[in-house]
Amino acid sequence: MKLEKLTTFVSGSPEFRIKESEDPSAPVYRIYDQNDFDSDFNQVEKSDNKSKTIKTEDQVVTTKKGDIIFSLLSGKxxxxxxxxxxxxxxxxxxxxxxxxxxDSNYLVYVLNQSPYIRKQLFKNLQGTAIHLYRISELKQLDIGILPKIDKQILVGKIYFQAIHLKALKQKVADFEYQATLRTMEEILS
Incomplete structure (x- = not known):
């Protein structure tokens, strides 16, 4: 089954068309970037918030908790x-x-982990140094036969728990590495 039959696609706002406002009452938006995406993917909050901001009265596409975002740069x-x-x-x-x-979590799992999906996405990368995925490619992805919704929910939940556990283990490993370096510095001083 094609993804376009199962999902509505909303393109992000083209930044170059957004008119910045000088009006003090205009809303200020942080711009979602690849670092924010990576933080969301790993389910680990970043310690700094260096996202670029823009003040505008234009209608823009914004995020809400739980939205599924696909990066046209990373294909994830x-x-x-x-x-x-x-x-x-x-x-x-x-x-x-x-x-x-x-199920939205199952959709993230399939897009990121299905060899069948990855093969479809990568077939357009041959001979290209930098590739920007297109919405038309996403719409034409064949995700196959969907399992029953209860199985989708279970797989999606397990997938996000596994990602979170992996990120926590990486964080612990990073702390242990830093502690080891500090110990070596103390030995040498």
């Missing part, structure tokens, strides 16, 4: 965390809104 999907809600989604991201028969 993630779920937006609460710390990135109300961010402006730029043009290099697509918001995916699954229809009722598709």
């Amino acid at each position: 999907a993630t779920r937006v965390s609460s710390c990135h809600k109300n961010y402006l989604i730029p043009r290099n991201f697509i918001k995916l809104i699954p229809k009722s028969n598709l």
